[in-house]
Amino acid sequence: MNGPPLLVVDRLCKRFGGVSAVADMDLTVPAGETLAIIGPNGAGKTTFYNLLSGRMKPSSGRITLRGRDITGLPPHRISRLGVSRSFQINNIFTEMTVRQNVEVAVTAKQGQSRRWANRASANRVVQQEAQSLLQQLGIAHLGAQPAGTISYGDKRLVEIAVVLATRPELVLLDEPTAGMTPEETARIIAMVRALAKTGRYTFLVTEHDMRVVFDVADRILVMHHGRELALGPPEAIRSNPDVRQAYLGDEETELVPA
């Protein structure tokens, strides 16, 4: 596709007192890519998302989305421009049904566009769109269940449906498989791959599970102490000596999937 890349990050920094959580990050992400971001605990992955989504203002540097400078814009403006994120911690309304959670998110997006002449047709569109998202994520059968009563893995899928309800171009997933069973993890992998294949989304995915990373990523960015340690296709990252060394110090993380 012509025109500027979807996301360009230019010398981005975020300091907390003496800690550089994100330091001099440069990154260009073309539309349609699935980029996994890995790195040990405290490497700066979530902080990077907080900067991209506007939840935190950078100390310095620049973020552009399709050539437009979005640095320091508030989260709702960035969201309106097509960036949507999930949280490391589950973030849905437990007392509402699964369907209502997604409908609320679709309605919020529709309210922004104000192109609906009457309420009845607007409601129908919301219901159809919510239903289609539930189907895409394989949770349509749970639509009528209160969201608080479904399994943890299903809750995370609802959360992703809520993220996609805003029709984002750039989707930031923060550890989408954390705390999941192997079966639930496999479902998330399949889902991300299927969504990526549609070409409608560009994904940034932070993840500690290396099977997920190597299964879904077009490229992998390795962060270490807030900086880029390596960036490249999965095969190159797997055999990168710097990456191996950084991970050997972190016994909890296995670089090579079992």
Ligand SMILES: Nc1ncnc2c1ncn2[C@@H]1O[C@H](COP(=O)(O)OP(=O)(O)OP(=O)(O)O)[C@@H](O)[C@H]1O
């Ligand atoms: N709000 C904050 N105030 C102060 N320091 C912070 C804040 N948020 C993050 N940090 C620090 O910034 C560094 C990066 O943290 P961050 O949460 O971005 O790492 P991460 O890569 O997401 O880690 P994890 O894999 O554990 O989720 C850490 O040293 C952390 O303590």
Ligand SMILES: [Mg+2]
């Ligand atoms: Mg994190």
